Structures are given as structure tokens and as C-alpha cells.
Amino acid sequence: MPMVCFAQVAGASVLELNPGQQEVWSLTGFLSAGPQESEKTPAELLQDSSLFTPLSGMPAWGFSSQTHWLRLTLESNFTDRHLWLLEVDPVFTDHLTLYWEDAQGELQKLKAGDLVQASERPFNLPQQVFPLEIKPGEQKTFLLSIAGTNPLFADLSLWVPEAFIESAQHRHFYMSAYLAVLALMLLLGVIYSGLLQDKTYAFYTLYVMTQLAFQLAHSGYLGWLVNIPWPRFPDLLASASVSLSLAFFALLFSRLTRMRQDFPQLARYYLLTAWVVAATGLTFVFLDRYILVSSWIQLYILMLTAFAVIFSIYRLVTGETRLGSAYLLIFGVLALGVVLRILREQSFLPNNFWTENAMYLGTLVHLLAMQFMIVLSINQSRQANKEELEKGVQQRTAELQERNHQLLASHQENLALQADLHKSLEKESQTRQAQQDFLRMVSNEFRTPLTVIDGALTLLNMQQDAEAITRASWLERIRGAQQRLVSLVDTSLWDQRLADDDWQPSRIQLDLLPWMLQLTENLRRMYNDRNLAFQPQASCQLEVDPEMLQMLLQSLVDTLVTHLPPEVEITLGLQLEQEKLLIQVTTPGKGLLPELVDSMQTRYGKSQNRKSGSGLYLAGAAARKLGGVLEYTLLPQGASFVVTLPIKTNKKVA
Numbered sequence: 001m002p003m004v005c006f007a008q009v010a011g012a013s014v015l016e017l018n019p020g021q022q023e024v025w026s027l028t029g030f031l032s033a034g035p036q037e038s039e040k041t042p043a044e045l046l047q048d049s050s051l052f053t054p055l056s057g058m059p060a061w062g063f064s065s066q067t068h069w070l071r072l073t074l075e076s077n078f079t080d081r082h083l084w085l086l087e088v089d090p091v092f093t094d095h096l097t098l099y100w101e102d103a104q105g106e107l108q109k110l111k112a113g114d115l116v117q118a119s120e121r122p123f124n125l126p127q128q129v130f131p132l133e134i135k136p137g138e139q140k141t142f143l144l145s146i147a148g149t150n151p152l153f154a155d156l157s158l159w160v161p162e163a164f165i166e167s168a169q170h171r172h173f174y175m176s177a178y179l180a181v182l183a184l185m186l187l188l189g190v191i192y193s194g195l196l197q198d199k200t201y202a203f204y205t206l207y208v209m210t211q212l213a214f215q216l217a218h219s220g221y222l223g224w225l226v227n228i229p230w231p232r233f234p235d236l237l238a239s240a241s242v243s244l245s246l247a248f249f250a251l252l253f254s255r256l257t258r259m260r261q262d263f264p265q266l267a268r269y270y271l272l273t274a275w276v277v278a279a280t281g282l283t284f285v286f287l288d289r290y291i292l293v294s295s296w297i298q299l300y301i302l303m304l305t306a307f308a309v310i311f312s313i314y315r316l317v318t319g320e321t322r323l324g325s326a327y328l329l330i331f332g333v334l335a336l337g338v339v340l341r342i343l344r345e346q347s348f349l350p351n352n353f354w355t356e357n358a359m360y361l362g363t364l365v366h367l368l369a370m371q372f373m374i375v376l377s378i379n380q381s382r383q384a385n386k387e388e389l390e391k392g393v394q395q396r397t398a399e400l401q402e403r404n405h406q407l408l409a410s411h412q413e414n415l416a417l418q419a420d421l422h423k424s425l426e427k428e429s430q431t432r433q434a435q436q437d438f439l440r441m442v443s444n445e446f447r448t449p450l451t452v453i454d455g456a457l458t459l460l461n462m463q464q465d466a467e468a469i470t471r472a473s474w475l476e477r478i479r480g481a482q483q484r485l486v487s488l489v490d491t492s493l494w495d496q497r498l499a500d501d502d503w504q505p506s507r508i509q510l511d512l513l514p515w516m517l518q519l520t521e522n523l524r525r526m527y528n529d530r531n532l533a534f535q536p537q538a539s540c541q542l543e544v545d546p547e548m549l550q551m552l553l554q555s556l557v558d559t560l561v562t563h564l565p566p567e568v569e570i571t572l573g574l575q576l577e578q579e580k581l582l583i584q585v586t587t588p589g590k591g592l593l594p595e596l597v598d599s600m601q602t603r604y605g606k607s608q609n610r611k612s613g614s615g616l617y618l619a620g621a622a623a624r625k626l627g628g629v630l631e632y633t634l635l636p637q638g639a640s641f642v643v644t645l646p647i648k649t650n651k652k653v654a
Contacts, residue, residue, distance in 0.1 A: 013054065014139065015158070017084070018077045023163035027072065027156040031055045034069030034143075042099040043107045045069060046143050070144040070156075076134040085159040086130040088112075088144070098130045099143040129164070155344075175219055178360050182212040185367060198378050203251045208367060210245035214238050236285050243281030246304060250274030253308055256373055257315065257327055274304070305335035330369045337362020449481035477528055494551050498621040505545035505625055512574060512581075513539040519550060520572055527561050531569045538576040542647060544626060552622040552630075555615035556585045556641045562615075563592055576647075583643040591639025597632050619643075 013030045032052035034045055045051060052071045076082060088096060096112035110130055134140050144156075159167070189205030216222040217238035228234070250271050254260050259267040308331035316324025340358035343349045354361075457478065497503050513536055520534040553572070560570050568587055575582040597616070619641075623630040628645035 014073045014075050016075045016077060017082070017134070023160045024167075025158045027158060028057060029055075030072060031156065032071040034071060036068055042109070042143055042145070043101075045071075046099065046101060046107075046141060049141075068146045070146065071141065072144065072156075073139060073141045074132065074134055074158075075139040076136055078136050081133065081135055083161055084132045084134070085161055085164045086132050086142075086144075087155075087157045087159055087164070088128045088130075088146070089155050089157070095146070096128065096130075097145040099145065100140060132158070174357065174360075175215075175221070178364070179212065179215055179219070179221060181364060182208060182215065182367075185371070186212055189371075196378055198374075200252065200255045201374050201378065203248050203255070204370060204374055207245060207248035207252060210241045210248060211363065211367070214241035214245065217241065239285045240282055242301075243278045243285065246281070246301070247274050247278040249304065252370065252374075253311075253331070256330070256370070256377065257311060257323075259311070270307075301338060305331065305338055308332075309335050326369075326373055330366060330373060333362050333369070334366040335362075337366075449485050453478050453481045494548070494618055494622070498618060498625060505548050507543045507545060510542050510544050510546055510549075511539075512542055515546065516572060516574060519553060523554065523557050527557075530561055530566065532557070532572070533569060534572045536574045538574050540574065540576060540581055540647065542581060542645065544645070548622050548626060552619045552626075552643060553583065553585065555619040555622075556643075559592070559615045559619075560585065560587055564589070579647050581645045581647050583645070584640050585643075586635070586638060586640040588638040591634055592632075 015025065015027070015030045032049070032054050034052045040048070040051070049071065052069075072086075074084075086098070098110045100108050102108050112128060112130075132140075132142065186205065186208045189201065189208050193202045193205045214237075216225075217234040222228070222234055222237070250273075254267045254271055259270065309328065312324055312327035312331055314324075315327055318324075337358045337360075340349065340355055340362075344355040344358070349355045516534055516536065520532055524530060524532045557570060557572075560568075564570075564587060568589055571584075571586045573584040573586065575584065620630045623643050623645075626645055628643060631642045631644070633640050633642060
């Protein structure tokens with residue numbers, strides 16, 4: 001088997017291939033880096049070694065799509081022609097080209113993917129492998145052109161073909177097993193999502209789906225399983241899957257760690273950032289900017305896993321030991337896999353099974369631990385719901401018992417209400433009696449004007465030849481009695497209106513001075529030239545119901561006319577005090593009986609002389625309906641009814 005040693009040629013290390021036991025060589029220390037985006041041709045770059053600088057570690061082609069040039073010199077000490085395989089790993093692109101000069105000095109090149117078509121690849125390794133053939137004793141220089149999209153370092157290895165095939169078979173087996181586990185987890189996720197009907201588990205299923213889609217597209221299995229005519233589709237699918245997986249990862253993280261409940265503001269910012277990053281990545285995907293997607297997503301993966309670990313440690317140090325440990329396992333193992341992968345690709349760690357597959361192993365442990373945590377969380381939630389249901393049943397039972405006590409108390413209250421109803425019936429009986437008294441009062445009141453009308457008509461009939469003045473006097477008495485009857489009818493109607501709490505009087509603008517003059521004249525005629533006078537002290541515009549105000553004043557005058565001797569003068573007056581209007585009905589003498597005045601608060605009340613006081617009750621009720629008040633005041637030389645009303649319009653003082 002070959003052995004390897006190296007010598008220095010033109011400032012660069014030359015890899016010498018000698019027969020021995022070694023099957024694979026790392027090219028660390030044997031590569032030189034050339035200019036980016038050089039204007040020189042590949043042939044000129046092969047001839048001019050001064051343009052290249054020896055590399056101590058593995059090359060990196062960073063965060064741009066510029067073309068990078070790597071130079072490698074091999075020397076064969078074999079006695080026969082040998083074939084070696086140059087592997088470039090990892091590379092997320094097909095933009096790899098190998099240049100060399102043949103024996104005739106002609107430039108030769110081989111592009112990645114020319115050996116095996118994408119539809120025939122069982123995985124992506126063949127597209128990153130170049131065959132190198134060197135004659136015995138020959139020293140040959142190779143030029144590798146890389147337009148990469150991976151912001152990390154790359155490993156270049158030289159393999160004996162038999163060893164490479166064996167290693168590829170192992171990789172194929174491990175990758176197949178890894179994809180099979182993801183597919184099984186996805187299938188179980190779909191089944192359990194339907195059975196459990198839980199949003200968290202549904203998000204977990206979508207998260208696993210994006211992981212599986214990424215690995216299928218990235219590993220090359222998708223192109224092997226399905227013949228896709230668009231060659232860029234796997235790269236775009238891988239980028240889109242990573243973008244969506246970040247969004248689902250954020251949703252699961254906020255739910256599992258109870259960030260939404262304990263830190264709602266932080267959770268909103270966290271989810272918003274995750275979705276903005278995912279949307280940006282998807283935008284780059286649709287614009288076919290794969291290099292931007294790769295750089296953008298890989299940076300965010302580092303920040304996302306770092307935040308998850310920091311938050312898990314915070315939960316741990318704040319006393320939530322069990323939850324903090326679970327979170328640290330779920331998210332810490334993923335972060336560990338990411339870090340090991342980066343360290344290996346930067347040549348800080350050797351390339352072996354564990355470092356090469358740290359990302360895959362960490363992802364599997366991460367997904368399995370997350371699934372276990374979700375199922376445990378669902379079971380705990382259901383147990384809590386069960387306990388809550390039992391608590392609800394107990395509470396409902398207590399409420400029913402309380403309701404029974406309330407029903408018993410309600411029964412006792414009903415008994416009390418029945419007693420109150422009995423009292424109400426008695427009160428209603430008293431009300432009916434009062435109504436009968438009202439009817440009797442109305443009958444008595446109607447008798448007086450009817451007697452006047454009958455007497456006047458009799459006199460007119462007996463003395464048809466009486467003088468015109470006398471006949472006019474009798475007709476005036478008849479007209480007054482008729483107005484008295486109309487007034488009594490109106491009083492009955494007003495009694496029913498004022499008894500209705502929902503009824504409201506109308507309001508119109510009224511000039512009180514001429515209106516009071518006319519009212520005084522009508523009352524004088526109604527009461528057969530009774531001594532009525534109007535002494536205004538002011539003129540006022542008022543919004544009021546004129547019919548109700550007329551009934552109010554007429555009731556006051558009627559009460560005084562009924563209960564005072566004919567020779568007593570009754571005076572009506574107007575007076576303004578700030579924002580109030582005072583309408584006064586004044587008489588000299590001792591005034592009315594106290595029990596008659598008290599009837600202002602009693603419906604269908606009576607005085608001791610059996611004359612009705614219901615007019616005062618109606619007057620008081622009308623004053624309150626108009627927003628004012630009716631008061632009875634004893635004066636030094638008489639008595640006065642005062643109606644106080646608010647003024648809501650402009651007024652003028654005479």
C-alpha cells in the first residue's frame with residue numbers, strides 16, 4: 001500500500017506518494033491559495049506559482065460567490081501508473097472545476113458532476129470527487145477552481161479508490177439510516193398529531209418534515225429518488241426547508257420553555273425575529289440567491305442555538321432544575337453538534353466518525369428528546385385538565401348545594417312577597433275606594449256648574465223680554481259654568497296623565513305676560529266675575545307645556561275659590577329670581593285649612609268640610625313634572641301658593 005512524505009518545492013509543500021499502508025491523506029499543509037476572480041487564465045495560473053500562497057490549514061471561500069483558486073502538487077514514487085481520488089468536502093455547490101496539463105502540455109479540465117449524473121447519484125459524494133492519475137516518478141500540479149456558497153472551511157482528502165468506495169458505502173449506510181429514522185419520526189408525528197389533537201405536536205411534526213426535506217435535498221437522495229429536470233431545485237429546497245425549520249423551531253421553543261406564559265414580550269420579539277429571518281431566507285430562495293441563503297441561515301442557526309442554551313441555563317439557575325435540565329438537553333445537544341461540525345470544518349478537530357456526524361447525531365438526539373418532552377407535556381396537561389375537571393365538578397357540586405340553599409331562601413322570600421302582595425291588595429282596595437271618592441267628588445263638582453246653567457236657562461225662559469244687558473249677564477254665567485265643566489273634564493284627564501310615570505309634557509316657547517293676562521280673564525269669567533287680579537312684576541319667555549301650566553294655575557285658583565268667601569281677592573303675579581321663575585297665587589286673610597294644604601301630597605284627599613283637595617295634588621304633581629316645585633306659604637297678611645320653575649331660555653326683566 002502507498003506511503004506518503006512531502007518535500008518543499010517553490011515555497012509550497014509537495015505531497016509525495018510512496019508505496020505503503022496509508023489509504024487516505026489529508027491535504028492540510030499541501031495547498032496554496034491563489035487570487036480571487038483573477039483575470040489570468042487557468043493555464044497561466046498553473047505556470048506561475050508566485051501567485052499562490054501556502055496554506056497552513058484548510059481553505060475557506062467565505063461569504064461571497066467569488067471564484068477561489070487552490071494549487072496542489074503531487075509526486076508519485078510508484079513503479080506503475082496509479083489512480084487516486086481527490087475529495088472536496090463539504091461543498092454545497094456544483095461549481096467545482098479541476099485543471100491540469102497532460103503529457104503534451106494541453107490544458108485539461110473536469111467539472112464536478114461530469115463523472116456521474118445527478119439522477120444516478122445515490123448521495124452527493126460523487127459530485128465532489130475528482131480522479132487523479134499520475135505516472136511513476138511524475139510530479140504533477142493541479143488547479144482547483146471553487147465558487148462556493150459555504151461560509152465554513154472545507155476538507156480536501158486524497159483517497160485510494162478501494163478505500164474511498166468502502167468509506168462511501170459506510171457513509172451511505174449511515175445516511176440511509178439517518179433518513180429512515182427521520183421518515184419514521186415524521187410518520188409517527190403525522191399519526192400522533194391526528195390522535196392527540198395538539199398544536200405543539202403538530203408544529204413538531206412540521207419541524208421534522210423540514211429536517212427530512214433538508215437532508216433529502218442536501219444529501220442528494222432526492223435527485224436519486226426522483227428525476228427532477230431543474231438542477232437547482234435540491235439547493236433551493238434545502239434552503240427553503242432550513243428557513244421554515246427555523247420558524248417551527250422558534251414556535252416549539254417558545255411553547256416548550258413556557259416563554260409565552262412567563263415572558264410574553266420576549267416571546268413576541270423572539271417569534272417575530274424568527275419569522276422575519278425565515279421570510280428573508282425564503283425571499284433569497286425565490287430570488288435564487290443561494291449564497292445569501294447559506295450565509296444568512298448558518299449565522300442565524302448559531303444565534304438561535306446559543307439563545308436556546310442561554311435561556312435553558314437561565315431556567316436552570318433560577319431554581320427550575322428539572323425543566324432547565326430538560327431544556328439544556330434538548331437544545332444543548334443540538335448546539336453541541338453545530339459547534340463540533342464548525343470546529344471540524346475549521347480543522348480544529350480531526351476528521352473522524354464522531355466529528356463528521358456530530359450534526360446528525362445531535363439533531364437525532366434533539367428531535368427524540370423534544371418528542372419525549374412534548375408527549376410528557378401533553379400528558380401533564382391532560383392530567384392537569386383532569387384535575388381541573390374534578391375540581392370543576394366539586395365546585396359545581398358546591399354551587400348546586402349553594403343553589404339549593406338559595407332556593408330555600410327564595411321560597412322564604414316568596415312567602416314574604418305573598419305577605420307584601422296581600423298588603424298591596426289592601427292598598428289597591430284603598431286606591432279603588434279613593435277612585436270612588438274621586439268619582440263622587442267629580443259628581444259633586446259637576447253639580448254646581450250644572451245648577452248654574454239650569455238656573456240661568458230657567459230665568460231666560462221665564463223672562464224672555466228681559467233687557468239685553470240682563471240676558472247677556474245670564475249667558476255669561478252659562479258660558480262660565482260651561483268652562484267650569486270643561487275644566488273638570490280636563491282635570492280628570494290630567495289626573496290620568498300625571499299618574500303615568502312614562503308620560504312627558506310637551507314644551508313650546510311661551511311669552512308669559514300676555515298669556516297670564518288672558519288666563520286671568522278666562523278664570524274671572526269662569527267663576528262669575530270673581531275678584532281676580534293679575535299683578536306682573538316681570539316679563540319672561542319660558543319653554544313649557546301651556547296646557548299643563550294652565551291646569552296647574554286653574555287648580556290653585558279653583559281651590560281658593562272653593563274654600564274662601566266670595567269677597568276675598570285672589571291675585572296672580574310673576575317674579576324673576578336669578579335662573580328661576582316664581583308664579584304666585586296670593587290671597588289675604590288666614591289662608592286655607594292645614595289639612596286641606598296637606599292634601600297636596602295625597603291623591604283624592606278631603607278636608608274636614610268634605611270639600612275635595614285633589615286640585616292641590618294635581619297642581620303639585622304638575623309642578624314636579626315641569627321640573628319645578630309647588631309651595632304654600634303663610635304671609636303676615638295672607639297666604640300664597642308659589643310655583644317655582646327653572647328658566648332654560650333667554651329672559652327679559654320688565
